[in-house]
Amino acid sequence: QKEVEQDPGPLSVPEGAIVSLNCTYSNSAFQYFMWYRQYSRKGPELLMYTYSSGNKEDGRFTAQVDKSSKYISLFIRDSQPSDSATYLCAMSANRGSTLGRLYFGRGTQLTVWP
Amino acid sequence: NAGVTQTPKFQVLKTGQSMTLQCAQDMNHNSMYWYRQDPGMGLRLIYYSASEGTTDKGEVPNGYNVSRLNKREFSLRLESAAPSQTSVYFCASSEADRSSGNTIYFGEGSWLTVV
Numbered sequence: 728q729k730e731v732e733q734d735p736g737p738l739s740v741p742e743g744a745i746v747s748l749n750c751t752y753s754n755s756a757f758q759y760f761m762w763y764r765q766y767s768r769k770g771p772e773l774l775m776y777t778y779s780s781g782n783k784e785d786g787r788f789t790a791q792v793d794k795s796s797k798y799i800s801l802f803i804r805d806s807q808p809s810d811s812a813t814y815l816c817a818m819s820a821n822r823g824s825t826l827g828r829l830y831f832g833r834g835t836q837l838t839v840w841p
Numbered sequence: 842n843a844g845v846t847q848t849p850k851f852q853v854l855k856t857g858q859s860m861t862l863q864c865a866q867d868m869n870h871n872s873m874y875w876y877r878q879d880p881g882m883g884l885r886l887i888y889y890s891a892s893e894g895t896t897d898k899g900e901v902p903n904g905y906n907v908s909r910l911n912k913r914e915f916s917l918r919l920e921s922a923a924p925s926q927t928s929v930y931f932c933a934s935s936e937a938d939r940s941s942g943n944t945i946y947f948g949e950g951s952w953l954t955v956v
Contacts, residue, residue, distance in 0.1 A: 735881065761944065770845075770931055770947035771884070815884065817945075828899075829935075829945055833883035 730754050733816055733832025742841050746803040750816035750832045753797065757818040757830070760792050762801045765813045765834065774814070775801065806839045813837070843867050845948035847932040853954045854922045862917040862951050864932030872935045873915035874899075874945065875907060877928040884931070890915055922955040929953070 733750045740746055748762075758779055763771035775790040777783045777799075783790045789802040799818070803810055816832040847864045854860055866873065875887040876899075886899030890909040904926060906918045915934075919926055932948040 733883075763947075768950070770933075770949050772947070773944055776944060828886070828889065831884040833881065 730830045731816060731818060731832045734835055735833050737836040737838060739838045739840065740806055742806060742808060742839055744806050744839070746801075746806050746810070746837060746839075748801040748803075748814050748816075748835050748837070750799050750818075751797055752799075752818060752830075754818075754820065754830070755794075755797070756820035759819045760790070760799050761817045761829070762788075762790055763815040763817060763831075765815060767812075771815055808839050808841050811838045845932055845934055845946055847930075847948035847951055849951060850949065851952045853956060854919075855956055856922060856924060858922050859918065859920050860922065860953075861919075862930055862932070862953075863914070864916060864948060865914045866932075866934040866946070867913065868934060868936070868946065869912070870934040870936045870946075871912070873909065874933040874935070875905075875915070875917045876931045876933065876947075877901065878931060878950075879928050887917065887930075919953075922953075924955045927953060927955045 731752045760777045762775040764774045765771040777790045777792050780792045780794045787804045791800040813834040813836045815834040817829045819829050845866045871892045874889040876884045878884050885901050888907040890896045893912045896907050908916045930951045933945045935945040
């Protein structure tokens with residue numbers, strides 16, 4: 728079992744829809760949770776970062792972490808065609824030798840059509 | 842604002858040939874990484890260097906070697922390329938600390954095809 732599981736999709740939604748992207752994980756040591764966005768033929772870029780449990784909002788994007796369920800989510804409100812990309816979740820621990828190593832999900836491919 | 846720069850962007854190799862992917866970062870980060878990305882497999886860590894002078898194996902190190910030349914540069918070498926090494930390679934860097942966790946910054950990628 729991979730440490731981080733993410734449904735690869737693809738996910739296709741109309742413009743203006745609310746998008747929900749999710750990951751589950753197995754390692755209770757994970758404390759830092761990130762979402763990366765990757766456009767076609769580009770490198771991943773950091774979109775959202777959250778420490779421990781709770782919510783974080785940035786414009787149309789909201790990241791949620793539920794450590795009790797080992798489940799993280801990214802919500803995109805009023806989705807736009809420019810949001811079409813692959814979204815990767817990533818996480819890391821804060822103790823021991825694993826500090827500094829990120830564990831990635833496989834990525835979910837999202838298409839927002841006009 | 843260069844960030845992480847990797848070269849070459851595209852390369853075609855014949856089986857058995859060798860090559861080195863170069864990577865440099867200008868953010869004064871201690872940690873650097875090499876990942877490969879394959880369809881359906883996501884990002885997989887090949888090697889990483891937590892600090893200058895140290896390197897460690899990741900998930901898929903076989904067939905690769907690395908060199909942390911200095912704090913800025915981290916190269917990935919394929920000694921004898923195989924078709925299974927056809928992939929997109931990403932170099933990355935980070936400054937891991939307890940206040941920010943580990944935010945990794947990626948280069949633009951190197952598309953490698955081994956025929």
